[in-house]
Amino acid sequence: MQDLWLGARLLLLLAVANITPIAAKNLLGARWAWPLDGGICLPDGRPLxxxxxxxxxxxxAVGACMLCALLMGLPVEVGALAGAGAMAGDALSSFIKRRLAxxxxxxxxxxxxxxxxLLGLLAVRFALDVPLLQVAAxxxxxxxxxxxxxRLAHRLGLRDRPY
Structure with a gap:
């Protein structure tokens, strides 16, 4: 039962990391929206x-995960690691998607x-002693x-697209 509770809290941290950048975009528009890649384009002509x-x-994302972790009784460092790992994974997928056009x-x-x-979970795996099978699940x-x-976030007006 303890593994299930930990898994639910980690899943919530990932969801927070996923939705807070979108919420910030909706609230702040273009304010402070500096591109993470500095606008760099690679030799393939596509952005990094x-x-x-x-x-x-x-x-x-990192700040919201830190707060969320604290509220759920997890160390604030775990929230920071989960948020940073999730954002690194999101950046990696964007890099791959740009290469695939x-x-x-x-x-x-x-x-x-x-x-x-996966990167968000691997970032906290050792701090919380999360088994690899639970990471996979x-x-x-x-x-x-x-x-x-x-899709629900889109219906609620939180996302521009339903995916």
């Missing part, structure tokens, strides 16, 4: 990450969910839940 990955997004905010099931959740749960939750 793209305009939707911002410094503001990383900062709010998928437009910014374009959908790629699996690629949109797995790096974000939470990663799968995040991948399966992210699509319906993104």
């Amino acid at each position: 990450l793209g305009p939707s990955k911002t410094v503001r997004g990383v900062v709010v 998928i437009e910014p905010s374009g959908q790629a099931f699996g690629l949109d969910q797995i790096p974000e959740s 939470i990663t799968i749960a995040f991948a399966l839940l992210e699509i319906p939750l993104a």
